Amino acid sequence: MENTLAFAQLQDQQDSLAPFRAEFLFPQTAEEKPVVYLCGNSLGLQPKGAEQALKIELEDWAKFGVDGHFQGRKPWFHYHKFLTDYAAEVVGAQPIEVVVMNQLTVNLHLLFASFYRPNGPRYKIIMEAGAFPSDMYAVESQVIQFGYSYDDAVIELAPRPGEHSLRNEDILQALEEHKNEIALVFFSGVQYFTGQYFDIPSITQKAHEVGALAGFDLAHAAGNIDLQLHQWGVDFAAWCSYKYLNSGPGNVSGIFVHETHGLDPSTFRLAGWWGHKEDVRFQMKRGYIPEPGAAGWQLSNAPVFGMAVHLSSLELFHKAGMSNLRAKSQRLTAYLELCIQDAQAQNPDLELQLITPKSRGAQLSLLTDDHGKQVFEHLEKQGIIADWREPNVIRMAPVPMYNSFEDVYKVGQALQSYRKA
Ligand SMILES: *Cc1c(COP(=O)(O)O)cnc(C)c1O
Numbered sequence: 001m002e003n004t005l006a007f008a009q010l011q012d013q014q015d016s017l018a019p020f021r022a023e024f025l026f027p028q029t030a031e032e033k034p035v036v037y038l039c040g041n042s043l044g045l046q047p048k049g050a051e052q053a054l055k056i057e058l059e060d061w062a063k064f065g066v067d068g069h070f071q072g073r074k075p076w077f078h079y080h081k082f083l084t085d086y087a088a089e090v091v092g093a094q095p096i097e098v099v100v101m102n103q104l105t106v107n108l109h110l111l112f113a114s115f116y117r118p119n120g121p122r123y124k125i126i127m128e129a130g131a132f133p134s135d136m137y138a139v140e141s142q143v144i145q146f147g148y149s150y151d152d153a154v155i156e157l158a159p160r161p162g163e164h165s166l167r168n169e170d171i172l173q174a175l176e177e178h179k180n181e182i183a184l185v186f187f188s189g190v191q192y193f194t195g196q197y198f199d200i201p202s203i204t205q206k207a208h209e210v211g212a213l214a215g216f217d218l219a220h221a222a223g224n225i226d227l228q229l230h231q232w233g234v235d236f237a238a239w240c241s242y243k244y245l246n247s248g249p250g251n252v253s254g255i256f257v258h259e260t261h262g263l264d265p266s267t268f269r270l271a272g273w274w275g276h277k278e279d280v281r282f283q284m285k286r287g288y289i290p291e292p293g294a295a296g297w298q299l300s301n302a303p304v305f306g307m308a309v310h311l312s313s314l315e316l317f318h319k320a321g322m323s324n325l326r327a328k329s330q331r332l333t334a335y336l337e338l339c340i341q342d343a344q345a346q347n348p349d350l351e352l353q354l355i356t357p358k359s360r361g362a363q364l365s366l367l368t369d370d371h372g373k374q375v376f377e378h379l380e381k382q383g384i385i386a387d388w389r390e391p392n393v394i395r396m397a398p399v400p401m402y403n404s405f406e407d408v409y410k411v412g413q414a415l416q417s418y419r420k421a
Contacts, residue, residue, distance in 0.1 A: 001331075001335055003338060003339050003409070004409075005406070007405075007409075008335075008405040008408065008409035009405070009406055011335075011405035012404045012405050012406055015328060015405070016324070017324060017325065017328050017400060017401070018404065020316060020319075020320055020401050021401075021403075023047055023048055023316055023402075024046065024048065024246070024401075024402045025045060025046045025047075025048060026402075027385070029383040031383075033383060035383045035384065035385045036383060036403075036407045036411060037385050037399075037402070038384065038386045038387075038396040038398060038399075038403070038407075038411070039385050039387050040243065040246070040362070040397050040399035040401075040402070040403075041192075041243055041244065041363045041387070042397075043243065043249060044242060044244055044246030044399070046246070047246055047316055049312040049313075049315070049316075050247075050248065050309045052312070053308040053311060054305055054308050056074070057072070057074075057304050058305075060072035060073060060074075074308075076302065076304050079302040080099055080100055080295070080302045082311055083100045083254075083307060083310060083311050084099060084295075086314035086317060086318045087099075087100055087254045087314060089317070090222055090227070090314070090317050091218065091222055091229050091237065091254070091256055092226070092228035092229050092230060092231065092232075092322075093229045093256050094230050096259055096263070096292065096293035096294065096295075097229070097256050097257055097258060097259050097262055097293060098254060098256055099254070099255055100252050100253070100254045100302075100307060100310065101254075101255065101274075101298050101299070101302070102252065102253055102300075103240065103250065103252065103253050104134070104217070104219060104238055104239065104240040104253040105134045105135075106253070107238040107253045107255050108135065108138045108217065108238055109142070110269070110270055110297055110299075111215060111236045111238060111255060111257070112138065112142045113269065114236070114261070114267055114269050114270075115184060115213050115215055115235055115261075116184050117183065117268070118148070118153075118183050119183065121181055122180065122181055122182065122183045122211070122212075123143075123146065123148060123153055123181065123183050124153050124178060124181045124182050124184075125142075125153060125155070125182070125183065125184045126155040126174060126178060126182050126184070126185050126186070127139065127155070127156060127157070127185075127186045127187060128156065128157055128158075128187055128188065128191060128198075129156035129157060130158070130191075130193060131156075131188060131217075132188065132192050132217070132219065135186075135188070135217055139154055140154070155178060157170065157174050164355035164357075164367070165191070165355070165357040165359075166196065166198075168199045168202060171187075171199075171203060172203070172206045175203075175209075175210055176210065178210075179210035179211070180210075182207070182210060182211075182212040184213050184214075184215060185203060185206075185207040185212050185214045186214075186215050186217070187203060187214075187217070188216065188217045188218070188219065188220065189217065189222075189227070189237075189239075190218075190220035190224060190360070190361045190363070192219065193393065193395075194355055194365050195220075195355075195356035195357075195360050195361065195363035195365045195395070196356065196357050196359060196360060197225060198216075198359075199359065200216060200227070200229075201228075201232040204232050204233050204234050205233070213235040214233075214234055214235050215234070215235055215236045215237060216237040217237070217239070218237050218238065218239035219239055220361065221239065221361065222240075222241075222243075222244060223243070223244030223246070223322075223401075224243075224244040224329070224361040224362050224363075225361050226323050226325075226326035227322075229256050229258075230258065230259075233258065234256065234258060235257075235258050236255070236258065236261070237255065238253055238254065238255045238256070239253060239254050241253060241310045244362070244397075244399065244401075245310070245313055245314070245317070246313045246401065247306070248306070248309050251306045251310055252303060252306045252310055255294055257294040257297060259293065262292065262293040262294050263292050263293060265289075265290060269290065269296060269297055270299070271288040271290070271299070272299025272300055273299075273300075273301075274298035274299060274300055274301050274302070275288075275290055275291055275297055275299060276289060276291070277289040277290065320401060325401060326400075329361065329362045329398075329399075332362070332400055332403060332405065332408060333361075333363075333364065335398075335408050335409075336364055336408045338412075339408055339409060339411060339412025340352065340354065340366070340411070342412055343412050344415075347415065347416050347418060349371075349418055349419050350375065350415060350418055351368060351372075352366040352367070352375070352415075353367040353368075354366055354367075355393070361397075362397045362398055362399055363395055363396065363397040364396050365393050365394070365395050366393065366394045366396070367392060367393055368392050368393070368394060371420055371421075372388075372392045372393075372394060373388065374418075374420070375394065375418055376394050378414070378418045382410075382414040384410065384411055396411065
């Protein structure tokens with residue numbers, strides 16, 4: 001790979017996914033040029049099809065009122081089903097193992113209710129240190145609910161001194177060490193801060209070997225990594241739709257429940273009417289009978305407007321294919337790494353340390369010195385939207401769905417032109 005404009009443009013010409021860029025709306029700079037958007041790890045861009053998808057539902061509501069549940073173009077009664085196959089494709093699941101509902105943290109609690117079942121000495125949750133705050137708070141309240149304290153019941157695994165990411169061998173070793181006390185192994189798929197992609201299959205396998213369950217928060221992995229949740233035997237997972245899945249701020253979440261649990265009616269779940277068996281749902285009788293599979297975790301009827309936008313985005317993932325996206329992503333991210341390295345080598349004013357390990361998705365995290373914020377602001381002035389995480393990290397995510405090699409080349413150029421104030 002070469003850090004030249006000609007090389008970048010040639011890659012874009014040869015990229016079979018390049019046409020997807022035109023399916024998205026890009027924010028503009030003050031000079032009304034599209035920005036280089038590297039923030040898809042935080043909030044993905046809007047697919048052009050979102051507006052039309054939403055309009056259809058508003059029109060059907062206007063036209064049919066309550067009858068839209070059965071007479072609309074996409075009847076609301078079944079609405080979640082329109083998303084299931086595509087969502088299952090994104091995470092490598094059987095359709096029966098997936099449903100789209102609620103939002104991410106809510107779903108984590110619902111899944112903990114089923115899969116964090118402390119039993120005698122086996123009551124601990126093992127997770128990465130520095131997990132996303134919502135996950136820490138969710139886990140904290142879960143263990144407190146059973147009368148434990150966070151410090152006692154949660155084992156946090158931190159990188160070795162001087163290192164920034166966890167070694168997989170250390171994770172497996174910790175599972176072995178605590179093998180008689182762990183109820184649940186709960187990790188992110190891709191760590192939001194460092195960008196580390198955890199080895200989900202080996203963590204899952206080891207969890208099962210020691211008699212624990214394995215669950216994953218895939219907020220930064222869904223739509224980013226080519227996941228195979230079914231095959232890997234993951235017990236449960238949840239993700240949001242507004243990061244790599246480009247479905248808009250705060251939009252709906254997806255869950256995965258492995259069929260071994262989802263088809264077992266004795267798996268405990270918090271129940272609501274929309275998870276009740278569909279053919280008898282409207283008999284309004286006492287006695288909860290779950291729908292088979294992940295659909296049996298639904299509580300409420302589907303929030304159709306958000307789901308419609310999510311569906312319009314999932315259609316693009318279906319067309320592009322996760323494995324194609326992942327293949328491009330690996331090259332695009334490697335190219336970003338190269339352009340950053342070149343900028344570092346040529347610009348003595350730049351102090352950036354890449355803390356993302358090789359096992360990663362689309363995101364690179366750069367640890368900065370005390371001028372980090374200035375580097376970030378310099379990028380902004382050049383029309384490059386990255387994101388800043390306190391205290392001193394710049395995250396950049398070249399997203400294969402809509403970012404180009406030329407975008408990445410421009411980042412390298414902008415870094416080269418940075419001068420310390
Ligand atoms: C983004 C993110 C969340 C956000 O949770 P919401 O319930 O969607 O607000 C939770 N966990 C992780 C790991 C995240 O990256």
